[in-house]
Amino acid sequence: MSTTLKLTHEAIEVEVDGEPVGSVAMNKTIETPVEPGRHTVLLRDGRNSNRTETFDAADGETVAFRCTGKRFLPLFLASFFFRGLAIKLIRE
Structure with missing residues (x-):
């Protein structure tokens, strides 16, 4: 009898203005249309997120x-306790 091992890697979930818009x-890269104006963006990877x-x-x-x-060591270690520090978002 044969057995199957199935592994799934979940992508980072993307929220704009508190609503899920997809994953990356x-x-x-993910692109999503937004209306002109002020918006918020949040990324989640399991329990980890950005501010x-x-x-x-x-x-x-x-x-x-x-x-x-990628974070320097003190922030990397702090991200184990403060999950909002785990992902860094950099505007280009």
């Missing part, structure tokens, strides 16, 4: 962010 896999980031979008503008989990 490692080294991939909610606020941004203003002008009509026709592309607002770009890059996310990373």
Whole structure:
């Protein structure tokens, strides 16, 4: 009798203004339309997340962010207790 092992890697979930808009896999990009104005973006990877980031979008503008989990040692260690420090969002 044969057995199957199935492994699934969940991508980082993306929320804009508190609503889920999709997910982004490692080294991939997601684009989603937003209305001009002020918005918030939050990323979740299981229990890990970033601090909610606020941004203003002008009509026709592309607002770009890059996310990373790389942190210097004290923040990396603190992220085990404060999950909002686990993912860093950098505006490009």
